[in-house]
Amino acid sequence: MTEVRCRSALFNFKTAEMAPATKKAKKTADSINSRLALVMKSGKVTLGYKSTLKQLRSGKAKLVIIAGNTPPLRKSELEYYSMLSKTQVHHFSGNNIELGTACGKLFRCSTMAVLDAGDSDILSSQSA
Numbered sequence: 001m002t003e004v005r006c007r008s009a010l011f012n013f014k015t016a017e018m019a020p021a022t023k024k025a026k027k028t029a030d031s032i033n034s035r036l037a038l039v040m041k042s043g044k045v046t047l048g049y050k051s052t053l054k055q056l057r058s059g060k061a062k063l064v065i066i067a068g069n070t071p072p073l074r075k076s077e078l079e080y081y082s083m084l085s086k087t088q089v090h091h092f093s094g095n096n097i098e099l100g101t102a103c104g105k106l107f108r109c110s111t112m113a114v115l116d117a118g119d120s121d122i123l124s125s126q127s128a
Contacts, residue, residue, distance in 0.1 A: 007105035032092070033102040035122040036065075040103050043118030047103065049074060052113040056081040062123055063088045067096040070110045078111060088126050 039045055046055055055061040056078070064082050066075055066089065082089045094097050100109040117123045 016031050027090065031125075032090075032122075034121050036102045037104060038120040039114055039117055039122055041118070043114060043120060044116035045103075045112055047105070047109045047112045049078075049111050052078065052111045053081060055113045055115060056087060058084050059085050060115050061085065061087050062117065063090060063114040063126055065090045065092050065099065065112045065114070067092050067094065067099040067110045069093070069095040088123070090126050 014026050046052060046061075052061065052064060056064065061082075063085055064078055066078055067069040068091065070078075079089055081087075092102075094102070096110040099112070103109055103112065114122060
């Protein structure tokens with residue numbers, strides 16, 4: 001691995017070769033963020049673990065979004081209920097702070113359920 005010391009940072013040539021892959025990941029993160037913003041504006045969602053579980057049990061949830069830093073037990077429980085109700089699950093790449101920000105809220109959000117997509121194509125994009 002070739003490394004060059006600059007004034008303020010360490011530049012690694014291995015990561016420089018992998019730059020396009022991170023660009024694609026950032027592009028998909030931006031697209032999911034814009035879709036989330038549109039769902040929050042025009043659709044119907046519920047935020048939080050307890051309300052997401054209620055919607056999964058009642059069968060009203062169409063998509064469940066789980067933040068990256070959700071505890072494993074909670075994540076597996078949500079996946080189990082999603083499997084029983086045949087609901088799609090999307091694992092958000094960011095943490096719960098970033099998911100809350102993507103929803104336009106000023107608080108953290110670890111899980112959310114999309115009940116009605118509204119004008120967004122978030123449901124069709126997750127199935128593909």
